[in-house]
Amino acid sequence: MALLDVRLRAGYLFLAVAIGHLVLISAQVNSRTGVPILETVTFGAFAEVQRGTSAVLNGVGGAWSGYVALRNVRAENEALRQELSSARVEIQRQRALADRSRSLESILQLGSSTELQIAAAQIIGAAASPDFRTVTIDKGTRLGLKADMAVLGPKGVVGRVVVAGPRASRVQLLVDRNAAAGALIERSRAQGVVVGAGDNRLRLEFVSEIADVAVGDLVVTSGIDGIYPKGFAIGQVDTVEKSGVTYRTIGIRPAVDFSSLEDVLVVLTPTPAQRVGAVDAEAEKPE
Amino acid sequence: MKAAWVLLATAAAIASQTTVDRWLAAGAVDLVLVVVVYNALASERVTGLLTGSFAGLVQDVLSGGVLGMAGLSKTVVGYLAGIVGTQFIVTHSASRFVVFFLATVLNAVIFMGLYELLGLRHFGAPFAAVAVQGVGNAVVGVLVFKVIELLPGAVERRRAARSRFRR
Incomplete structure (x- = not known):
């Protein structure tokens, strides 16, 4: 009887917790009111743990490369x-x-x-879940970083800031499944949208069927998304599959090696779209 | 004491996950899931579901995903792994490997299924990625069991704790 009671209690607890999670999910999916406060606070606190872990690892790595691996x-x-x-x-x-x-x-x-104001930042952590392609950088709002600022690497586009804490920010990499950027083929000026594939790959979508796309073409940002400045390298077309006249898959090899990123540059200069948005927001403020 | 261990192990797993994921192939191992399944197998279903719920929520918060997605998937996985741990003898490395692998598959089915169902994220056909992560988690999980059991008196302490719980 006592054993049955324990099993029943465990079952009820399981049901309660599962329903709690479902309610939590439903509330967010229905509302979509931006970044939850809990997320920002927890992220800010955990970024310090990531900073510490990164500092210890960098220290050990520095000692190794400075003394042993010479x-x-x-x-x-x-x-x-x-x-x-x-x-x-x-x-x-x-x-x-x-x-x-x-x-x-x-x-x-x-x-x-075309002159851009930039801030250099160091990557101090990766995503907590393997299903998301994000990294944490060691600069935040104290240095003027905001959400939707473009993040670049020495070879091309890295991603955008999605959460900016005071001393650290989360960056969504362009290879994340939910990431996208306005793009164009440098040679033919054909426009499209580059989307992440989850692994270290990118796809070019929404390309006109009469557009000229060939393997080896350089893909750069078009600037129409209002986040990434125009003309920065995204990658190179490495597969073009056609089904009839329409493009079925255009695969892109990213210019940036996302598996070995260490330092990035955050573009602080607002894009024209962001400047317009800021002016509109200022105008809507009650006097 | 158990709650403190769960908190500490989860924090360590997430800190390690955010660190090793920079060097390993993306998504090769989910250390948080390993902690959840380990706790469920080493204790019982309630510990498994509470560990899964807590660890999953922390993972959701830090990943920027929808809060509750990883929480729900890891709650179910922790609860079922706890049942497996109490109903079957899971002391052999091979049986533990199977449990960790199946737990990874179940976690992926619930997590990705919910995202696809709600139309929030599309995963395509991630069979190879899930299989690779399943093997990665299973290898790490079996190694964690081996290492902890090598600690002096660990097996005796666990048996004593279990017999206290049954009485």
Whole structure:
């Protein structure tokens, strides 16, 4: 009898907890009122744990690479010197190109609208659940970060800020299943939307059937989503499958290696769409 | 004491998850699920469901997903793993491997099923990813059991605790 009682109590408890979760899910799915306060507070607190874990690991890694793994440094140094020399030549070439385009820009009276204000940040943690592709960075609202700011890497687009805490922020990577960005093929200017596939892959969708897309084409941001600035590399087309005249699948190999990200840049300059949104919000404020 | 262990183990699992996921292949292991199933098998169904509920909710909050999705899936997994732990002899590594693997599959079915059902997220056909995570979780889970059982007097303490509970 007592055993039956224990089983019944466990069953009731299970039912109560399961129903509690279902109510919780229903409330969120129906309301959609932005980021819950619980999420922001817990995220802020846990970001400190991630910061600590990352600091300890970086310390151990630093000790290892600074003292133990110093073999072959001379050869590596030599190779780096050579690389630096060629990089300096490349900088000279790019500077000359930049000077040329700056003079052309001033001729067209476009001003310096492409200059972006950025903040460097370090990745201090990954997603708590393997089903989400997010990372935590060590900069937050104290440095001016806000939700929907674009995050870039040295090779291209990384993602966008989804939650900004005071000292840390969560970044949704472009490869997350729920991530998307307005994109265009650099060569043919064909427009589409790049969406994450969950693994380290991207897909280009909503491409016109008459658009010209070929394997090897560079895909860049189009700027129409109001989050990512125009012209930054997303990746390279590596598969194009057609079904009749329509594009069935356009696969993209991301420019950024998401499995080895360490440092990123957050774009602080608002996009034109964000500036318009801010002006509208200001106008709607009661006096 | 048990509650403190659950809190500590969950916090450690999430901290490790957010750290190892940067270096391992994405989604190769869900350490939080390993903690839930371990607790359920080592204790009983109530511990399993409470651990699952708590750990899943924390995971939801930190992942930015819908609160309760991982909570519900891990509650069900913890509860059923607790039943398996009390109804069957799950002391052999092979049987533990099977339980961890099936728990991963069940967790994925509920979690992804709910998201697909509500139209909030689309997972395509993630059979290979779930299978890989199932094997990853099973290997880590069996290793965790081995390591904890190697600790001095751990088996005796667990038997004593179980016999106290049955009386």
